[in-house]
Amino acid sequence: MTAPRCVLQNDFLSLEVAPLGAEMQSLRTSAGDDLLWNGDATFWSGRAPVLFPIVGRAVDDVIAVADHKAPMSQHGFARRSLFALQDQTDVSCSHILTQNSKSLAVYPFDFTLKVTHRLERNTVQVTAQVQNNSAQTMPFGFGFHPAFCWPLPNAGRAAHYVTLATHSTPDMHKLDDGLLDPQPLPSPFVEGKLAIDEDLFTEGALVFPNGSEALRYGPAKGLTLEFQFHNLPDLALWRPKGAPFLCIEPWHGTASYTGDGPQISQRPNSIALAPEAVVEFGYEVTVRM
Template identity: 65%
Template sequence: MTSSQIELRSNALSLAVAPLGAEMQYLRTNAGDDLLWHGDGTYWTGRAPVLFPIVGRAVDDTVAVGAHSSTMAQHGFARRSVFTPEEHTDTMCRHVLKDTAESRDAYPFAFALRITHRLDGATLHVTAEVTNEDSQPMPFGFGFHPAFCWPLSHTQGAAHHVTLAAGGSPDMRGLDDGLLRPDPVSGPFVEGDLEIKEDLFTKGALVFPNATDALRYGPRNGPALAFEFHNLPDLALWRPTGAPFLCVEPWHGTASYVGDGPQIAQRPNSITLAPKASVQFGYSVTYQT
């Protein structure tokens, strides 16, 4: 938490957003119950990073656009970049990240990435707008990586489930040192339901390409979080062993496949945005009691 973070409040929730990464620092009910993981480095220092201009790892941590090649860490550089506050009310704030000389060394484009957080009663809305301010087509991936408390407060030890609104049993991709195996495998959802257990993530995150546009997280009865996703077809779930949180990650794009080349435009589910064009992504999460 920093003195420059922005704090929002509705009649049901309170929220703080820091300029570093435009990352949420807390999300609480007005009764004081934390919904968002607090970033204890024992497990993971993140809380809700923004993933841009790639999602996941690249082979050898190397990306390319045409003949331009550079190193890029997992999930890109936006999460480690300082955003500028652009607009702020009691219930909404918007931060913007624009290209710099340093960013263009890694990613050779003029761009603007705007992240908006808005509270509406018991619902948090998070939206992103990516604008290509360059004269060339701009390939990228985008995603959100929020971590929510596991278990949720006042759940009295009840088993927690992730339930897909569309039901079904989506295939997943296995991971090999952070890279996706190209062949789909059967996923652990049974008729749209997955119980979150201690041993579920021993091999890393569970990645489900083109999985869902809505889900519910929590016990079958009692407090829960209901999610809706916009233009974010890929889903990842992740929880380090023993950690008191679950990451519910909606993405547009994923890590590279094992053996892929470095071109960003050829990464799975990558977007190529025309010059001067914009595209939006978003999710909402509603606290249900």
């Protein structure tokens, strides 16, 4: 029997979260307008996966921890793992994932990953806590991969932009077969502003190490989404050709560089979590009308 989804609601928003991957399934305004991608596999079956214990691909899809080597697909195993519901209220729910025989075969650590979704007025808060329950330091990467509608509700053909709160122009890296090209490229942002169009992602996702702690997505007028990121310094943007969504992905860690080895600890911006230590990540999305 499939575990039920958590349904959260307040006067402003409604949200559904599935136990598989602790993944958001829908996000709607009180007027019933969809903000989150619906997971149509024609373009991409994901909606808002959680990325752990790696972000992006590994060279040859093989990871290593010291002498332990194992196959691992892009973005790790959490997104395809069944989480247990820990608690739920009308406006929040928490799901937990811990190690099991299958995870230990590829990633030899005892861990607890807790993902919490909460509605606070017109804001969605998503937090994740990772605890290392092993006796040795645990290397990993972590990220979120939510996809939001493009265009946003009632925007019609209005141009959409991603605008960084810092108005900066961060260097961009491209992906080569899912691996990060170490050579930085000139930023496509102009004074922190990037127009989203059909041609922007012809070569795949755009990755911005040390991207931004906050940004705005949407048209110049009308409904927009404002993002705040916590302990997630890397940013990726992705949209398959013709897809009616844009992924806005805050990460701590990225795909391996082309030519790198398999060690997780040597991946860009990898985290080394001490035994019994806990680290938290999160983002907030505020809906502005």
